Amino acid sequence: xxxxxxxxxxxxxxxxxxxxxxxxxxxxxxxxxxxxxxxxxxxxxxxxxxxxxxxxxxxxxxxxxxxxxxxxxxxxxxxxxxxxxxxxxxxxxxxxxxxxxxxxxxxxxxxxxxxxxxxxxxxxxxxxxxxxxxxxxxxxxxxxxxxxxxxxxxxxxxxxxxxxx
Numbered sequence: 001x002x003x004x005x006x007x008x009x010x011x012x013x014x015x016x017x018x019x020x021x022x023x024x025x026x027x028x029x030x031x032x033x034x035x036x037x038x039x040x041x042x043x044x045x046x047x048x049x050x051x052x053x054x055x056x057x058x059x060x061x062x063x064x065x066x067x068x069x070x071x072x073x074x075x076x077x078x079x080x081x082x083x084x085x086x087x088x089x090x091x092x093x094x095x096x097x098x099x100x101x102x103x104x105x106x107x108x109x110x111x112x113x114x115x116x117x118x119x120x121x122x123x124x125x126x127x128x129x130x131x132x133x134x135x136x137x138x139x140x141x142x143x144x145x146x147x148x149x150x151x152x153x154x155x156x157x158x159x160x161x162x163x164x165x
Contacts, residue, residue: 006122006134013037013114013135014052016133018059021112026131028064028106029056030086030097033077035137044079053083062104066091066113068120091115092124101130119149 010016013036034040037049046052056063065085067074074087084104089096103107108129115121116137125132 003123003126004118005126006118008131008133009118010114010133010135014048016052016114018061018152022061024067025110025152027060027065027110028101028104028110029112029114030063030100030125030130031051032113032117032121032135033069033074034076034116034120036114036116036135037138040075043076043157045077045081050081053081061112064100066100066148066165089124091120093126094124094128097124097128097130101128106158107157117149118153133142 004131007029013031027037031037037052038045053063063083065074065083066105067087068086068088069087069092071087078085086096086100086103089100091097097108097113099109101111104111109131111130113121113125113130113132114135115125116135117131118134122132122134124130160162
């Protein structure tokens with residue numbers, strides 16, 4: 001089913017070819033936090049993620065931390081990094097993706113979404129018309145809700161997308 005299919009699969013977020021997507025006209029990127037660019041429950045943004053965000057900005061991207069987490073968690077991650085954020089995004093519902101695109105003065109067709117879950121990040125990107133890029137999770141351990149979702153994801157990968165990730 002195309003709604004769950006990512007446009008690209010990355011082993012780790014730093015594998016994103018920023019220059020390639022800028023050349024293709026993308027100007028905004030929505031970044032999931034936990035298990036995409038940060039190990040869950042580790043607090044703030046580590047040096048690798050901070051450098052990644054800075055490099056995105058240097059390539060001309062508008063960067064938005066886009067999370068289903070609460071504001072406290074998102075602000076803890078951001079720390080003193082100058083970046084926009086959107087918390088309690090209610091992914092995969094498309095209205096939050098569309099609202100953040102409007103806020104950033106861009107269109108979904110020019111917006112990348114980088115996330116580690118098919119059922120939230122990629123489904124929402126596809127429903128809203130954004131370009132969803134799946135990033136393999138940074139660690140195996142998940143919260144209870146995410147662990148529940150991962151069971152369904154494994155079935156989607158195997159029986160719907162016919163892939164093993």
